[in-house]
Amino acid sequence: MFAFLVFVFHVQNSGLTPLFGSERLSSLLAPLVFGVELFFALSGFVIVGTLARASRPWFFLIDRLTRIYPVLWVGVLTVVALSLLSGREAPATYQGWTLALYTLANMAGLPNLIPVPLFLAPAWTLSYELCFYILGSIYLVARRRWAMNLFPLLLILSLPIINTHPRTLFFLSGILVATRYGRFLRIPGIEKMPALALLVFLWSWSSAWTYYIEALEPPSYTLVGWMADPHILYVVIAFASATLFLDALVRGAGWESTFLRSQVALYFGTISYSFYLWHPVVMALVKAGLKGTGLLAIAGSLSQLLLFVAALPPSIVVSHASQRWLERDLTHFIRSKLRREANVSARPVRAEAT
Template sequence: MNARDRDRLPALDSLRAIAALAVLLFHYTSGYERVVGPHTGPVPNVEWGHLGVELFFVISGFVIAWTLERSSSLTDFTWGRLARLYPAYLAGAMITGIVVFGIGFNPSQIQTRDIAWNAIIGLPQLVKANNLDASYWTLGVEVSFYIMAAAATYALPKLRFEIFCLVWLAVSLAVRGFLPGHVRFQLLLVSNYSPLFVAGAMLFALSPAMRPDRLTVATFAAAIVVAFVGIEPHWLRPTSGAGVCVFVGLVFLTATGRLAILNFRPLVIIGQASYSLYLIHQVVGYWFIFNAERLGVPPIAAIAAATLLVISASIGLRTVVEVPAQRFIRNATRPIVGYEPRAAMADPLQPMQTITRIEGMQPIRGSSDRPKNFE
C-alpha cells in the first residue's frame, strides 16, 4: 500500500462506493424504463437507490468543512475544487457526448445547443438547458454549496461557521415555504438539500479537535429537525428525516473508525473512482443495456455487464485523468496559492480520533498546511 492509500480512510471510500452503486442500480432499473423504455424482461425495482445522492451530500458536507478549515486561502480552496471537479467532468462529458452525438443514442433528446451550457457545471439548470447526462444536476448542487460555504468562511472570517449554517437552514425553509415557484433561486440556494450538507459539516465540527460547544450541537440538531420539515400540505417528512439520520449515523461511524467492516479492497477502489463512475454511468450504461437487450441478452445480465463496464471505465478515468490532472493543477498553481504541504499530515478522511491525536489542537483556518489527499 502506498503513502497515498495510507492517508485515506478506506471505509469512507467504501461508503461512497455504496452510494454510487445505489444510484447506478436505480438508474439501470427504474430510471432506464422511464428514460429509454421497458426492459425486455423483468428486473428488480431499485427505486430506493436515488437516496445514494443524499448520502453523497452528507459526506460532502463533512469533507468540505474539513477542507475549508485546512485551506490556506480562498485561492487555495478554489483551485483545489477546480482540480477535483473539472478534469474528470470534462472527460466524462466528452465520453457522454460521443455516445449522444457521435453514436446517436439520445433518449433524452439533448440538443447540440446544450453543449455550450454544459461547459460550466450547474449552468444548464439555471438557463433551462439539458445536462449532457441527467446525473449532472447534483454537481450544480455541490458547487452552490461550495460557493456559499467558501463565501461565509473567507468573506466573513470572524463569523462562526455554525451561524452561517443556521441562517442557511432558516432561509431554505422560508424559500421552500413562501417562494415555491422561484425554482432558480431554490437551485442557487440549495434549499432542498441544506440539512444534508449542514449535518455532514457539523459532524466534522463536533470532532474533539474542533472543540465543539453548545452552538455546534444546536446547529447539528437544527439540521436534523429541518430534514423532517416539508411544506404544506406535507409539512412533516418522516421518511426523509429518518433517511438523513441513517446517513449521518453511517458517516459518523465511518469518520470515527467504527466501520472497519467496510475496509473491503474492491469496494474501496470503486469508492476512490466514484466521481468518475457517477459522471459516466448513466448514458453510457443505458446505451450498453439497450443494445445488449436488442441482441437477446437477458436484462439482468445486461445490467451486470453494463455495471462492470462503467466501473472499469471509471477506474481507468481516475488513473489516466483524475489523479494526473489534479497533481498537475496543484503543482502549476503552487506559486499562486503559496503553500508548501508537509511530508506527513492528517487527511480529511482520517478517523476523528486520528485527527485529534495528530493535531492535538483545534486546526487553525488559514494555516499553510494542506492535506495530500485533497478530495
C-alpha cells in the same frame, strides 16, 4: 458504496422487464436512488475537513473545483460526441451556438442553477456542490482575514437552496458529523448499528419523497411545504438517521465500518466519483449493444440482471482509468499550476534599490 446503490437503481429503472417479472422487487429497490443524499452528506463532511486544511480561501476553491471539473469536462464532451454521432436526442437536437453555450454551461456545472438542459444526468448534484463551495470560500475569507465566524449567517443563506431542493438538506448531516454536533443525535444501542440507520433512512426518506412528488404542488413544492403536514416527521427521521449512519461510519462502529476499511471497499471508494458520473454513459452503450444483438429479448425477465452483469465490469474499468488519468494526473497538474501562479501573485513586491 453510495455510487453502487445509484448504479443498481439505474439498472432497475433502465426500462427493461422487471427482474423475474416482479414489480414488488422493483419497488423494494426504488429507494436506492437516495444514495445521492448520502453522497451529499459525505460531501458536507469532506467540505468541513477541506476548509480546516486550506491555508487560503483560493486554495480551498482550487482543491474543490479541480476535484470535480476534470471528470465532468470529459464526461460532458463524451456525451455530446456520442449524441452527435448517433444523431438522436439531446444534445444532438441543439445546433451551432446554442449547442456550444449549453455544452459550456454543462462543463461549468451550471444546469439547475440556470435554465439550461442537463447533458450528463448524474451531474445535476454538482450544481449544488458549487453553491456550498462558494459559501465555504466566504467562510474562509471572513475567518482568516477579519477573524469573523460567519457560519451561522452562511447556514441561513443556504436555507433557500435547501428549501427549494430538499435533497441538499443532507449536506448538513455531513457538516454536523464533521463538526461533532452529530453526537447529540446518537441513540444508545443504535449508534453502533449503521446498517440499521441506513435502512431507517431509506425507508423514511422514501416515504417522505413519495409524498413530496405525488401530493405536493407549487408553491408547496418545497421543504417548507412539508412543515404543515404530518409527513414532515419522515423528513426529521430521515435526516437524523442519515446523520447517525455517517457518524457511526466515521467512528468505525459496526461491521460495516470494518468492511469499508477493506482493500476492496477502499478501491471502490477511490473510484466512486468517476463511477458515479461514468456509469450511466457506459450502461447506455452496453444496453444499446445488448439490444442490438437481441440478447435482451432472449433474457426476458432476466434482462435487468443481464444488464447489471454486462455493464458493471466496463463501468469499473472506465472509472479506474478516469480516476487515474483525470482525477489524479490531470487534477495534480492543474492544482500545481494554479497554486504556483497564486503564490507568485501573492508574493509582495519589493522596491528596487536605488
